[in-house]
Each structure stands twice: as structure tokens, then as C-alpha cells.
Amino acid sequence: RRQRQMCIRDRDKPLKLDPNVKPGKIEDYVSPLFYAPNVSWLVQRNGMNPRNSLMISLNASEGNHMHANGISMELYGKGYVLGPDAGIGLYLYSGLDYLEYYSQFPSHNTVCVDGISSYPVMKSNHSFDLKSSFPAPAKPGSAFTPITYSDVYFREPESRADQTRLMGIVTTGPETGYYVDIFRSRKEQGGDKMHDYFYHNLGQTMSVTAVDGSPLDFAPSEELSFAGAHLYAYSYIYDQQMVRTDKDIRADFTVRPDAGGDDIRMTMWQQGMPGRKIFRALSPETEGLSRDNTMPYKIKGQPTLTYVARQTGEAWTRPFVSVFEPSVSSEGNSVSRVDFVRTEGADDAAGIEVTLKDGRKDFILSATSCDKETGWGKMKARASYACLREKDGTPVRLLLGHGLLFLSEGIEVRSSEPVDVSMERKGGVWYYTASRPCEIKCGGKTKKVKATDCPVKW
DSSP: OHHHHHHHHHTTSOOOOOTTSOOOOGGGTOOSEEEETTTTEEEEESOOOTTTOOEEEEEOEEEEEEOSOSSEEEEEETTEEEEOOOOSOTTTTSSHHIIIIITSGGGSSSEEETTTOOOOOEEEEEOOEEEEEESOSOOTTOOOOSEEEEEEEEEETTTTEEEEEEEEEEEEETTEEEEEEEEEEEETTSOOOEEEEEEEEOSSEEEEEETTSOOOOOEEOOOSSGGGTOOGGGGGOEEEEEEEOOSOEEEEEEEOOTTOSOOEEEEEEEOOOTTEEEEEEEESOOGGGTTOTTSSSOOTTOOEEEEEEEEESOEEEEEEEEEEEEEETTTOOSEEEEEEEOOBSOTTOEEEEEEETTSOEEEEEEOSOSSSOEEETTEEEEEEEEEEEEETTEEEEEEEEEEEEEEETTEEEEEEEEEEEEEEEETTEEEEEESSOEEEEETTEEEEEOOEEEEEEO
16 A cells, blocks of 8 residues: 555656666667568668668568568668558558558569469468578677678469569668669469569659660550459559560659758669560559658658569569669769679579679679579579679679579689678688588688688688
């Protein structure tokens, strides 16, 4: 009774913080790669700077309040969710817009197969599997790394399609970096009609050109509709313009803040393929962010910029290969050029050459397995993911992700089992980490190294 009286007496006193208790750091409570299989959610990031760090959020559908979205992606940049999830509809869960659009594949950043991909929403049991990643899902407080990747697999039940999405973050400077997105999709028994890659971005304007800046011959279209026995969600997409092209694509999405100042831009480079149609269009508002008063412009009632790439036939040996970079108008992109390379070896491999404004070059390679050696020029690998950075023609950083072999000028990595190896050159000296014992050849020396999470001097 006395304790109750004391609590009543003290409850109205102002809260006082103990000055001897230091505030916590957010970095101590997060990790570079977080994976929660119980809700099929993966987060990948390169830091915690609220303005300049990059973060990917991937989710499938496991548990309550889930949508039919396959491998859905959200991209962050310059302090905002630039590539968003659409939300839950203007009337929350009770409206037709939620049933027909907001809860379905075409409202998410994902790939829809044959126009029919779907499954039960709200209580859903369609998760993805994490095949491999670097770093591995880590404890909070782990050090951030300049190159990361994740590779997930999903079985789309309606079309019985296999889908994989490999996503990477590559840091280019203290305030800059870019995303890598490689989405493969094919039906288990063949007979693929089409695979539609959806990407939605905030902003008021969108330009879509060939990668060299030359215009594309867009014309009005109504192909994205339910008329072809497709999901009714397609009919929520409007102001469609379409072009048939196999050219590499550049798309720029621009946010103009209501308060003025720098425009915020997301630039996407995407590899062209035979049998592809490109759409630029508008979708319903991003309802999930319309009530957030920290957004740079009024989203309520504003359409969402929408890009769709339709691949006729399968999209496994002709995957959707994209690079994204967020930037602000006063600084511009750190990436000056993106070239997509047809690799030798595995027919499902993808190659990307990224040239930065300061002259450095990144060479990126991805394959569905490490069974075959693949690559181009002086870079070869047997890996799910490999990334090499050169400065003045000299290697300065590399990542071998879930691989057996990496070959480049003066550097070799070999392992009898898939391994993750990161190497970085600082002050003329190489440092490495390895997820398991392997053999590394560098600088004319060959060593059998042990597994280590902390960088070790070569």
C-alpha cells in the first residue's frame, strides 16, 4: 500500500535522465546484413548515415499482414525510401484497391510471371530462401563492409516459376554508392509467355532513354491490363507508353522537394535483351508514405512513377540486370558509365562493368552456381557473385561470393568448397577475410589461409 502511494506521488514528477549514462549508438544495435526467416525479411546496408548510407529491404510473404509480392524490393537513398512498397490502399484493408492492386505483384518492385503471379494475402506462407550472402547475417555491432551481396530463391506458386534475386551494394565513397540487382525468373516446366519486371520510384518526373542518352520511340499502349487474362492489378497502371527495343536502358526518376533545394534522383541502368518491351507509366499513389510528413513532397493524391520491362519468354538466361544509384542534383552521380557484358561460360551468367567519375572501374560477375567458370577479359570466376575494383588499371579491392575460384591479374583465390573472400589494398598492403580455409595467390606469393572475420595483413 505504501509503495502504491509513493508511485502515485512520484508519477507526476518530471523525468530526469542520469547524465552519467551515455546515449547508445545505433550502429551497436544493427548489422550489415539482417535476416529474419520467420517473416521472410532481409535487410542489407553499408552504414547508418541518415543521408548518405544505402539500404536494401527484401521481403517475401511469411505470416500475417503479408502481400502477394514474390521477392519484393525497397531501395533507400539520400534519406528516403525512393523505391517503395505501395502500401495498403486508400481504405486500408477493406477497399477494392487493396484487394485488386495494393496487395498484388504489380504494386511491388518484383517480377510477375505470365501476368498471373499471385497467392493468398494477409496470412501467407510463401517465403524466400537465403542461398548465400556476404557478410553472413551478423550480430548487432558488426563492422560495415564496402561491398555486400545477398542471393535469395523463391518459388512462385501460381505459375510454378523459379525466381532468384541477387542484390549487391557497392560503396564508391564516404557519401556515394550504388545497387546491383540481378533478377532471374523461369517457369519450372517451360512454356513461359512473359516475365514483367516492375520498378516504382517516388518523384514527379521520369525520363527513359537508351543508355547513351538517345531517345526511344515510345508510343501509347494499353498492353498492361487485365484484358489478356491477367491480374486486374494491371489495369490500375495508366498513361502507358511502350517501346520494343533490345537496347540498354537508362531511366532517371526525379524528386523535386516542395521546400526547394537539391533535387533527389534515382538513376537506373538496365541491360537490354532480345524480345523485350519497355513501358513508362503511372500507378496509384504510394499510400504507405502518404501520411509521412517528413517526405520531401506531398505524396497524397500524386501518382507513382512506374517502369516495366517485359521479357518475352524466359528471363533466366536473359535476366533483368540493373544498376541503381541515388544522388542529388548539386553533386551528380559517382557513376559515369555502365556497360553490360556478355560473358563466356555459363549461359545464365551476367557481367557488368561500372566506370566511376574518378576513373576507377568495377567489374561484376554473377552466375546461378559455381559449377562453371565464367567471365570476360582478365576476370574469371566460379561464383554466385564476384566484384573487382581497379584503380589506374591495378586491383585494389575484390569480393568472391559463394565461390570456388577467382582469377584476375596477379590474384587467384581457390577453394574446394564455396567460400566468401574479401580483399582490400591499403597503403600498398593487402588485407583479407575468408569464411573458410582457402588458397590465395597475390603479389607472387601463395598461402593457404585460415578462416577469419577480422581483416588480416597479407
